[in-house]
Amino acid sequence: MKLDRPDLTSSSSASMPSAHGAASAHGGHGALSGAALVPSLQPGISLNRKDFTSDQEVRWCPGCGDYAILATMQGFLPELGLRRENIVFVSGIGCSSRFPYYLDTYGLHSIHGRAPSIATGLVTARPDLSVWVITGDGDALSIGGNHLIHALRRNVNLTILLFNNEIYGLTKGQYSPTSRQGKVTKSSPLGSVDTPFNPVSLALGAEATFVARTMDSDRAHLSATLRAAAAHRGSALVEIYQNCPIFNDGAFEVLKDRTEAEARIFHLVDGEPVAAGDQVVVRDDMGHLRVVARDDADSDRIVIHDPSSEDTSLAFALSRLSESTLSHVPMGVFRKVNRPAYDDLVRAQVDAAVNQAGGPASDADLDALLAGRDTWIVGG
Amino acid sequence: MSKPVQQLDRVVIRFAGDSGDGMQLTGDRFTSDSAFHGNDLATLPNFPAEIRAPQGTLPGVSSFQLHFADHDVLTPGDEPDVLVAMNPAALKANLRDVPRGATIIVDTDEFSRRNLGKVGYAVSPLEDGTLESFHVHALPLTSMTVDALANYDLSRKDKERAKNMFALGLLSWLYTRPLEATEGFLRSKFATKPEILAANITALHAGVHYGETTEDFAHTYKIAPAVMAPGRYRNVTGNTALAYGLVAGAHQANLALLLGSYPITPASDILHVLSGLKRFGVTTVQAEDEIAGVGIALGASFGGALGVTTTSGPGLALKAETIGLAVSLELPLVVVDVQRGGPSTGLPTKTEQADLLQALFGRNGESPVPVIAPQSPVDCFDAAIEAVRIATAYRTPVILLSDGYLANGSEPWRLPHVDDLPDLTVDFATEPNGTDPDGKPVFHPYLRDPETLARAWAIPGTPGLEHRIGGIEKADVTGVISYDPDNHQRMTDLRDAKVKGIAATIPPIEVDDPTGDARVLVLGWGSTYGPIYAASRVVRRHGMSVARAHLRHLNPFPSNLGEVLRSYDRVIVPEMNLGQLAMLLRAAYLVDITSYTAVRGLPFTAGELADVITEAVLASNPARHSAATEAQK
Incomplete structure (x- = not known):
């Protein structure tokens, strides 16, 4: 028996509306959600955590932050209400990139740094899939930096989870592009001299339409962030602080202590002041952001979070509050704006061309293409 | 007047x-x-x-x-x-x-x-x-x-x-x-x-x-007009014919074509042509680099499209790791290399055939890839269809080696009828193909077709066939990660046998020897077809016998190739490199090869090859020397 081919060329398919068709069906009222074109489960059917758990033994080190992220993901996925077969996890290389093996969805464990490009091809060919990219700080920001920034600027409909543990784990402990300056590792015995990337700043600079930060151990915040990212149409980049207990243990420890966290984590909530404990973020005369005691703050100057602002400067300024000491760490959604997703635009052009020509190409259409405009006849 | x-x-x-x-x-x-x-x-x-x-x-x-x-x-x-x-x-x-x-x-x-x-x-x-x-x-x-x-x-x-x-x-x-x-x-x-x-x-x-x-x-x-086979003709360049061949191949396979490509001379025209063929369901993604170009193509193939990437030599070098991944994933992928002068940036607008060994071996590990080459601008069309056939039927990356001369050169093309093109329909997997120890139906992504050794192509969106694949060695049949020594041997052997097995579906190499008594064979591949054929005619006009054959499949070779090579006293292989095919033939068949090479960025002239062939014919049969000299007078 032959499977009905996913209709990759035309918007005429009933089971898989094209981006084109679906966009017009929404009549332009707001943007599509991230999984708008992905088939849902039939009413009355729901899946649970076990349905998303593969039969493979999980092989991360004891205490690895990846376990918590995996458990949260397995708990979160049923919430999407999507068909399991229409979810795909694509990863690169590194500890985090083993993630797809442990989820009973479709999965592709690719090569170092290249997951965003492979996922771009997949989602451009298949609007009916919910495609997740799992990557790490070395995979996404070092060897794969080029693919990451281009996926973000194009706004490909992907949810990219960047597990940031500030170290190379799988190669056993060399400094990474997010390792703090001075970090002593196997390959930097006198301390790393590299200036690290701030992944959120980088993503904002790369024209990302959705940028968020969360943490492996905060299940509720991680779930909420995944929810927001999955709902976003276009590239959603989520930086997840993740502990590597073997090579960089405790990198984010101060954020895990309740009292410390209260003073350091500035929760980004749409329409709320950007604050942590008794501190708030204010804008000074020069327009720069500063952290001051709430009691000292001029209420007009307190920064109210607005992730939907088209202007990236506030989100960028917030991303710069993070310091190597982790004294001020904004967490949550920095930016969430609507911009057409790359793959929707690409498909719309193809759909329009196919529709304008009256439907998928026939043999006769192809014969006409081959002949072109200038032909001549030889013989009878 | x-x-x-x-x-x-x-x-x-x-x-x-x-x-x-x-x-x-x-x-x-x-x-x-x-x-x-x-x-x-x-x-x-x-x-x-x-x-x-x-x-x-x-x-x-x-x-x-x-x-x-x-x-x-x-x-x-x-x-x-x-x-x-x-x-x-x-x-x-x-x-x-x-x-x-x-x-x-x-x-x-x-x-x-x-x-x-x-x-x-x-x-x-x-x-x-x-x-x-x-x-x-x-x-x-x-x-x-x-x-x-x-x-x-x-x-x-x-x-x-x-x-x-x-x-x-x-x-x-x-x-x-x-x-x-x-x-x-x-x-x-x-x-x-x-x-x-x-x-x-x-x-x-x-x-x-x-x-x-x-x-x-x-x-x-x-x-006067030439006497040509009756039919409808147009003029076409190699790059256009190649782009049309890819579209026709996808059409015959009933697959959407998705091209991931980074601009590079002399391959860019294929990107240009395909980007104008959206009406044929063709999607083109101009990638951020060569690596992304092939990654995008491979991702599309994982999703059930025909993934294609186009490049020239330097780009093929960059794509090597991803082609290796495609070998491991066993997914269809067509990689077009329009060769130019190398190494490095080399001669971007000039022709050469020096990527043959790169195409065959330019990856880590044992990673066999079928390689085919068109012989003329028009033949780029048929060679592209053949690349699609092999890629889809065997779930493998295929490298198509065109070159700058074919890409930009043009000739009249007797138009094919789409009706006459081969049916390349591929079936995706839809059902579980095995059972687990408890007797429950399961899907084994690396269970192979016994004849082709191709694995099942199960695309996301197919219920019940959810599976994970990757570049780490996989267990035979189940496809789960395996570091088992015997399994790696078996999988390496299977991948090798799969590509070697393609020889069963390619036609034997045909020898053109009008007099039937030639002792010298001229064997070429790719764009040297024209100059070799023209040179053979010159030699024959002078009363000498020479046999001529041309390889389309460089990996695997046609199964009768060894026998053909061994039936001549002398085999001349002209190539626009320093003897890459000659090296392969010596290694594969232990036959002596007279290698004639040049890397001047230009195709051979018929005249220079005629001289080379004449010398070989005379040397192989001194008795003919005087007769030939007479004929030349």
Whole structure:
């Protein structure tokens, strides 16, 4: 028996509306959600955590932050209400990139740094899939930096989870592009001299339409962030602080202590002041952001979070509050704006061309293409 | 007033000028008009990598050679019968290729002291006897063009730019070519610029009128249409034919085509053509780099599309790791390498065949990849379809090795009928294909078809077949990660056997040996087909026997190849590299090979290969030496 081919060329398919068709069906009222074109489960059917758990033994080190992220993901996925077969996890290389093996969805464990490009091809060919990219700080920001920034600027409909543990784990402990300056590792015995990337700043600079930060151990915040990212149409980049207990243990420890966290984590909530404990973020005369005691703050100057602002400067300024000491760490959604997703635009052009020509190409259409405009006849 | 007409059987014309003089366009138009007239033909565009090198200098010279005839044409011609040189640089750069007695047409307006100085002519070669062995027509093409356009409201510069049309008109008159197609072309090209359009058409006709009235040309020439197989024809370049072949292959496989590609000379035209074929369901993604280009293609293949990437040698090097991933994932992928001179940036606009070993072996580990090569511009169409067939049927990356000569060269194409193309329909997996220890139905992504050894292609969206694959070694059948030593041996052997097994579906290599008594075989691959065939004809005309065969499949080889090689005293392999196929043949079959190689960025001439073959034939059979010498007298 032959499977009905996913209709990759035309918007005429009933089971898989094209981006084109679906966009017009929404009549332009707001943007599509991230999984708008992905088939849902039939009413009355729901899946649970076990349905998303593969039969493979999980092989991360004891205490690895990846376990918590995996458990949260397995708990979160049923919430999407999507068909399991229409979810795909694509990863690169590194500890985090083993993630797809442990989820009973479709999965592709690719090569170092290249997951965003492979996922771009997949989602451009298949609007009916919910495609997740799992990557790490070395995979996404070092060897794969080029693919990451281009996926973000194009706004490909992907949810990219960047597990940031500030170290190379799988190669056993060399400094990474997010390792703090001075970090002593196997390959930097006198301390790393590299200036690290701030992944959120980088993503904002790369024209990302959705940028968020969360943490492996905060299940509720991680779930909420995944929810927001999955709902976003276009590239959603989520930086997840993740502990590597073997090579960089405790990198984010101060954020895990309740009292410390209260003073350091500035929760980004749409329409709320950007604050942590008794501190708030204010804008000074020069327009720069500063952290001051709430009691000292001029209420007009307190920064109210607005992730939907088209202007990236506030989100960028917030991303710069993070310091190597982790004294001020904004967490949550920095930016969430609507911009057409790359793959929707690409498909719309193809759909329009196919529709304008009256439907998928026939043999006769192809014969006409081959002949072109200038032909001549030889013989009878 | 008409002049006497002389009948010729073949002519080779080379148009040469500055990069900005429109020589490629002039050549293209003369080609189309000749094709329309019914001549068989072959072309060789030759241009610098720089878009506009300094005007009037040797590095800025661009040329277009066209060989047209009343019989079948195999090469763009060894030597031009006519050289059109639009400036001193074009004359100087091309003169050494022009045989004595040939015709040279120059634009004297450009032979100023300054322009002569730019290329090191102290005295004009038009005056110092340099050209005394040629038929020279020294004509003020530029000023005649400007004069013809006196009534047009255009700048002098714009008027001068129409001089290529004047030259085209003159040559069209000289060789009795029709002008209608070129006029139509100009009308569509300059549809929004009526003044420029009118000026170009006027310049074209002014060239014709000049030919008719001047006493410089005593007669015109006629080259009768070639006897060609009946059918409908068009002219086509290799890159266009290749792009159409990919579309046709996807159409026959009932798959959507998705191209991931980064611009690179001389492959970019395939991207250009495919990006204009959205109506055929073709999606093109211009990637951020070569690696992303192949990654995008592979991702699309994982999703059930036909993933294609196009590149040239440096890009193939960058794609190596992803091609290795495709070998491991066992997914279809078509990788087109339009070879150019290397290493490194090399000669971007010149041709070479030096990526053969890279295509076969340029990856880590044992990673066998089928490799095929087209033999002519038209053959790029069929070779692309064959690449799609192998990629989809065997779930493997396939490398298609075209080259710069095929890419930009053109020839008449007897149009195929889509009805006659092979059916390449592929079935995706839809059902579990195994059971787990408890008897529950499961999907084994690496369970293979017993005949082809291809694994099941189960695409996301198919319920019940959820699975994970990756570049880590997988267990046979189940596809789960496996570090087991015996399993790695087995999987390596299976991947190897799968690619070797393709030989069962490719035709045996055919030998062309009209007399049946040849002791010397000339074996080629790729774009050397034309020069080798033409050289063999020359040798045979001199009474000698030579056998000729051409390889399309470079991996795996046709199964009868060893037997064929061993049945000749001597095997000559001409290649535009330093002997890569020769090395493969020696290793695979333990036969001696006479390797003849050149890497000059240009195709072989039939003449040089005829000399090589003649020498080998004489050496292999001294008794024939005297007979052959007699025949040559």
